[in-house]
Structures are given as structure tokens and as C-alpha cells.
Amino acid sequence: MDPYLIWKTVHVLSATVLLGTGTGIAFFCWFGSRDAIRRGDIGALRVVLQFTVKADAVFTAPAVVLQLLSGAFLLNLSGWSWWSPWSLTVLGLFAFVGACWLPVVWIQVRLKRLAETAPSIAGLPPEFANLFRVWFLLGIPAFASVVTIVFLMVAKPLAVA
Numbered sequence: 001m002d003p004y005l006i007w008k009t010v011h012v013l014s015a016t017v018l019l020g021t022g023t024g025i026a027f028f029c030w031f032g033s034r035d036a037i038r039r040g041d042i043g044a045l046r047v048v049l050q051f052t053v054k055a056d057a058v059f060t061a062p063a064v065v066l067q068l069l070s071g072a073f074l075l076n077l078s079g080w081s082w083w084s085p086w087s088l089t090v091l092g093l094f095a096f097v098g099a100c101w102l103p104v105v106w107i108q109v110r111l112k113r114l115a116e117t118a119p120s121i122a123g124l125p126p127e128f129a130n131l132f133r134v135w136f137l138l139g140i141p142a143f144a145s146v147v148t149i150v151f152l153m154v155a156k157p158l159a160v161a
Contacts, residue, residue, distance in 0.1 A: 017059055021063070022143065033045055036121070042115065042120050042121050049108065090149055093149050097149070100141060100142035114128045114131075
């Protein structure tokens, strides 16, 4: 079997996992947490945050690694330059998404720990709301950048070998 097609399949699948689970995790965390807080259900909030952290560890982290590895193999197998405008743009956006995602992971773990130690929703410290806001705000440019990367993967408008 053609190694290029194998790596391309891995690349497309990992991009799908990144975009799909990233969107799903954000949806689940945002709406699940807000609903638990609105209802005053600290138990539900704990579960939402616990699964948010697990989902990022199980799905997002491996997909990030596969994206980077498969992308590197595809660049080399296709003979494209690492220094082309397309490559530099995609790698720059990938690094930017990572710079948004790493704090998001830390924030999610911190939110989970704050919820675990709070006696109730009313007992959550002000730090919780502040971190939740930052988590949300970091997701906006990260999501837009992932969508842009997918567009660049498909269209390759800046591709120069």
C-alpha cells in the first residue's frame, strides 16, 4: 500500500478527531457546566469537568501528536518545502492552537479541582468564574485557527513545493 495514502488517511482522521472532539468537548463543558451551575448541582458540575479533562486526554492529545507526525511525513513524502508559505502558515497556526490549548488543558484541570473541593455551587471560589471565562475566550481563536488549518489542508492556496 502507498505510504502517502496511509499517512494522508491518518492525517485526515486525526484532523477529524481534533475538530470533532474539540467542538464536542467545548459544547459539553460549556453547556453542561452552565446547566449544572444554573441548577446548583455541584455533583453534575464535577462529572462534566471530570469527563472534559478525560476526553482531552483520551482524544485530543493523541490526535495532536498524530496530526504533527502525519503532517511531517506527508510534507516529506510529497517533497514540499518546510519553508514554503503554506508550510510556515500551517505550522504557525498549529503552534498558535497549541499555545491556546495548553492553557485550556491546565484551566480544565484547575476547574475540575476547584469543583471537587467546593462544598456546593455557591461555595465555588471567584477564581472558578474567571478561569471559565478565560477558557471560553481561548477557545474562540483556537477554533477559528483549526478551521483555517482544515481549509489550508484541503485548498492548499499557498502551497509551493
